[in-house]
Amino acid sequence: MEPLLSVRNLTTMFTSGRRAARAVDGVDLDIFSGETLALVGESGSGKSVTSLSILRLIPDPPGKIVAGEIRFEGRDLLSLSEREMNRIRGRRIAMIFQEPMTALNPVFTIGEQLVEAVRVHRSMRRSEAERLAATWLERVGIGRPEAMLRAYPHQLSGGQRQRVMIAMAMINEPALLIADEPTTALDVTIQAQILDLMRELKRRTNTALLLITHDLGVVAEMADRVAVMYAGQIVEEAPAERLFDDPRHPYTRGLIRSMPRLDDDRPRLEPIPGTVPPAHAFPPGCRFAPRCPFRTEACAAMPALRPFGRPEDGHRVRCHLAETLPVEPAAAASNG
Amino acid sequence: MKVLVSRLFFLVFVVLGVTFVTFIISHLIPGDPAQMIAGQRASPEVYAKIRAQLGLDRPIWAQYLLFLQGLLQGDLGTSIRTQQPVLDDLRHYFPATLELVLFAFLLALFVGIPLGVYAAARKDTVIDALIRLLAVSGISIPVFWYGLVLILIFYGKLDLLPSGGRIDPSISPPATITGLYVIDSLLEGNWAAFKSSLAHLVLPGITLAFAQLALIVKQTRAAMIEVLRQDYIRTARSLGIPSRKIYFRYALKNALIPTTTVVGLAIGALLAGAVVTETIFSWPGMGKYVVEAIGYLDFPAIMGFTLIVSVGYVILNFLVDWIYTLLDPQIRL
Numbered sequence: 001m002e003p004l005l006s007v008r009n010l011t012t013m014f015t016s017g018r019r020a021a022r023a024v025d026g027v028d029l030d031i032f033s034g035e036t037l038a039l040v041g042e043s044g045s046g047k048s049v050t051s052l053s054i055l056r057l058i059p060d061p062p063g064k065i066v067a068g069e070i071r072f073e074g075r076d077l078l079s080l081s082e083r084e085m086n087r088i089r090g091r092r093i094a095m096i097f098q099e100p101m102t103a104l105n106p107v108f109t110i111g112e113q114l115v116e117a118v119r120v121h122r123s124m125r126r127s128e129a130e131r132l133a134a135t136w137l138e139r140v141g142i143g144r145p146e147a148m149l150r151a152y153p154h155q156l157s158g159g160q161r162q163r164v165m166i167a168m169a170m171i172n173e174p175a176l177l178i179a180d181e182p183t184t185a186l187d188v189t190i191q192a193q194i195l196d197l198m199r200e201l202k203r204r205t206n207t208a209l210l211l212i213t214h215d216l217g218v219v220a221e222m223a224d225r226v227a228v229m230y231a232g233q234i235v236e237e238a239p240a241e242r243l244f245d246d247p248r249h250p251y252t253r254g255l256i257r258s259m260p261r262l263d264d265d266r267p268r269l270e271p272i273p274g275t276v277p278p279a280h281a282f283p284p285g286c287r288f289a290p291r292c293p294f295r296t297e298a299c300a301a302m303p304a305l306r307p308f309g310r311p312e313d314g315h316r317v318r319c320h321l322a323e324t325l326p327v328e329p330a331a332a333a334s335n336g
Numbered sequence: 337m338k339v340l341v342s343r344l345f346f347l348v349f350v351v352l353g354v355t356f357v358t359f360i361i362s363h364l365i366p367g368d369p370a371q372m373i374a375g376q377r378a379s380p381e382v383y384a385k386i387r388a389q390l391g392l393d394r395p396i397w398a399q400y401l402l403f404l405q406g407l408l409q410g411d412l413g414t415s416i417r418t419q420q421p422v423l424d425d426l427r428h429y430f431p432a433t434l435e436l437v438l439f440a441f442l443l444a445l446f447v448g449i450p451l452g453v454y455a456a457a458r459k460d461t462v463i464d465a466l467i468r469l470l471a472v473s474g475i476s477i478p479v480f481w482y483g484l485v486l487i488l489i490f491y492g493k494l495d496l497l498p499s500g501g502r503i504d505p506s507i508s509p510p511a512t513i514t515g516l517y518v519i520d521s522l523l524e525g526n527w528a529a530f531k532s533s534l535a536h537l538v539l540p541g542i543t544l545a546f547a548q549l550a551l552i553v554k555q556t557r558a559a560m561i562e563v564l565r566q567d568y569i570r571t572a573r574s575l576g577i578p579s580r581k582i583y584f585r586y587a588l589k590n591a592l593i594p595t596t597t598v599v600g601l602a603i604g605a606l607l608a609g610a611v612v613t614e615t616i617f618s619w620p621g622m623g624k625y626v627v628e629a630i631g632y633l634d635f636p637a638i639m640g641f642t643l644i645v646s647v648g649y650v651i652l653n654f655l656v657d658w659i660y661t662l663l664d665p666q667i668r669l
């Protein structure tokens with residue numbers, strides 16, 4: 001099956017003064033219709049830059065996509081004009097962001113913003129667009145949608161705003177929704193509600209979801225497949241269950257071990273020692289080497305992202321020792 | 337309602353304050369209008385009679401009370417120079433000033449704001465640098481200097497535009513409807529008068545507008561740059577809204593909130609600036625009238641002018657407050 005979105009060798013650089021940083025460095029990703037791909041990794045690993053690059057929303061300057069291909073519905077997005085790109089943004093690919101408090105324009109009503117989101121893509125009368133907006137507000141669980149249309153963002157709670165953002169992103173029923181940490185800024189009960197809502201809408205519209213998060217609990221609950229990012233590269237990719245059962249990259253193992261879980265029977269959480277290096281100072285060779293407990297001489301050379309096990313398992317790892325890494329009892333046990 | 341009452345109180349307070357200060361200052365200026373009217377060689381009797389006529393023989397506080405009393409009846413006194421009621425004089429000169437100030441205001445607004453938006457949208461490019469250069473020169477070069485330069489070039493060298501008056505002397509002005517020649521001649525369908533009066537507006541209009549235009553450009557650019565960094569602009573882009581619309585609708589409405597303050601101040605500055613501009617371009621408005629009044633120590637005329645300008649200024653500020661509420665849903669009067 002042809003993927004809906006196919007990213008190859010995506011490379012995005014930021015330049016400030018004489019310093020250049022490859023925040024995203026040769027990323028490959030495939031997303032199929034209707035599936036949920038989770039993109040995980042610590043802060044600064046390049047998740048947001050990857051997703052903004054897909055919609056070509058990287059602020060230029062200082063950023064620039066310097067290489068790669070982004071095929072979506074048979075077209076290379078990187079070769080489209082700005083005008084053609086605008087017909088895809090919000091129509092075929094939509095996006096929701098982490099900060100619901102600032103993502104809505106404070107001087108326009110919710111109704112004005114929803115109606116604009118519709119009418120920029122579809123020739124529809126204002127009254128018709130308003131009805132559609134009200135329908136979507138109801139769908140995302142907002143009571144009294146008619147009143148909400150006339151409200152301004154500052155009159156809404158964080159959870160309500162994120163619901164409005166979801167309605168705005170989904171109102172044109174895009175083929176792909178990119179959600180960059182959609183629940184991080186919300187408190188726990190609201191988080192669960194928003195995730196439920198996204199699952200429900202996905203089922204309804206068969207929209208594919210690229211879900212960016214650093215919460216593996218969210219991943220376990222939502223994702224079909226997972227891509228793990230570290231220092232601008234994909235380091236491991238696998239179907240969700242497989243990734244939790246048999247993580248093959250030391251970084252993935254570190255992430256799982258450092259993650260709190262409800263069914264926790266481990267004695268304590270072990271954070272990964274050290275931090276993600278900044279994009280202008282990636283180490284040569286394996287980028288995880290300075291923090292890796294399994295490091296050997298071989299790791300001075302950059303490992304390739306290569307299949308692990310049978311190719312049809314869809315498991316790929318960027319580590320010289322992927323095959324020889326011992327099976328992890330803690331990781332295997334934790335996904336019971 | 338409560339707002340309206342407090343605003344009215346404020347207006348009364350301003351009128352009292354402004355008239356009081358102007359009154360004191362104009363009486364502290366050395367010089368004696370009675371002497372000027374009577375001439376150097378008038379007899380003491382004639383001089384005393386003129387002083388009494390003008391009310392100058394009474395104590396200052398009595399003169400001030402008299403002035404306030406007249407004010408309550410809509411009487412601003414009689415001009416010493418023209419011997420006409422000040423109110424009639426001002427009414428006569430007001431439309432010319434209004435036309436000039438309005439023209440300059442529209443120029444500053446409708447050229448200044450788009451330039452500010454373009455500069456912000458093209459931040460750190462050549463276009464931005466040029467627009468900023470224009471803004472800096474507008475702020476730092478004195479009005480009379482570029483007024484004279486404009487006259488020198490467009491009237492003196494190129495002979496493209498007239499440099500004085502409101503309309504060509506060979507063309508009769510349009511009948512008074514609004515008092516603004518450009519509008520009245522249009523209403524009348526008088527094409528020649530329209531062209532001539534518009535041409536006469538260009539140089540003084542630009543001269544008067546330039547400094548305020550520069551300030552509006554500067555403020556709009558700064559506000560736009562700040563707004564364009566906000567998350568909601570990224571949201572708008574992610575929805576496929578075209579850049580033009582993002583700049584001129586989504587971002588500008590936010591950027592106009594801080595810019596409105598500058599625009600409000602600009603109107604006041606234009607009224608004040610009209611005095612210099614009208615003098616340079618022999619524009620028959622209130623500014624020219626008051627300059628002549630000052631030369632003549634014409635207290636009632638000076639008071640009347642100051643009063644009208646300050647009341648106008650206060651009312652405009654109310655208007656600005658009201659515009660804020662239209663732009664920013666979080667502000668209520």
Ligand SMILES: Nc1ncnc2c1ncn2[C@@H]1O[C@H](COP(=O)(O)OP(=O)(O)OP(=O)(O)O)[C@@H](O)[C@H]1O
Pocket residue numbers: 014023041042043044045046047048049050059062063214278279
């Ligand atoms: N506008 C920018 N200018 C310069 N550098 C940037 C910019 N945006 C991102 N970067 C750099 O790109 C790298 C990756 O950042 P990115 O925001 O993609 O991380 P992330 O994985 O989304 O992290 P988080 O979990 O904190 O959101 C960082 O090193 C960051 O410094």
Ligand code: SF4
Pocket residue numbers: 249250251286287288289290292293294295296298299303318319320321322
């Ligand atoms: S390649 Fe070497 S250093 Fe890098 S993750 Fe694998 S074992 Fe660790």
Ligand SMILES: [Mg+2]
Pocket residue numbers: 047048049180
């Ligand atoms: Mg991010």
